[in-house]
Amino acid sequence: MVRISVDLPEEVAEALGRLASARSSTPEAELARIASRAVAARIELQRRLDDGLADLAAGRTVPNDDVMAELDAWVEEVESGQRGGA
Secondary structure: OOOOOOOOOHHHHHHHHHHHHHOOOOHHHHHHHHHHHHHHHHHHHHHHHHHHHHHHHOOOOOOHHHHHHHHHHHHHHHHHHHHHHO
């Protein structure tokens, strides 16, 4: 385990203390839990962005105008089906 020292604004430290107290924990444990989740989320976001950029570079995407046209056609089909069946 690595120890990292961080300066926090007073109001953040106080809020962290309240959170820790509500969970019968310590501010240090809460901050470690929060940091672990935030880092994991950031890593997952970066992975998804990298995947999307790779898809874009490889031409595995559909232009927005094509998607919107298909959605508009689908909505029109659904709406006309409802009108015809009523």
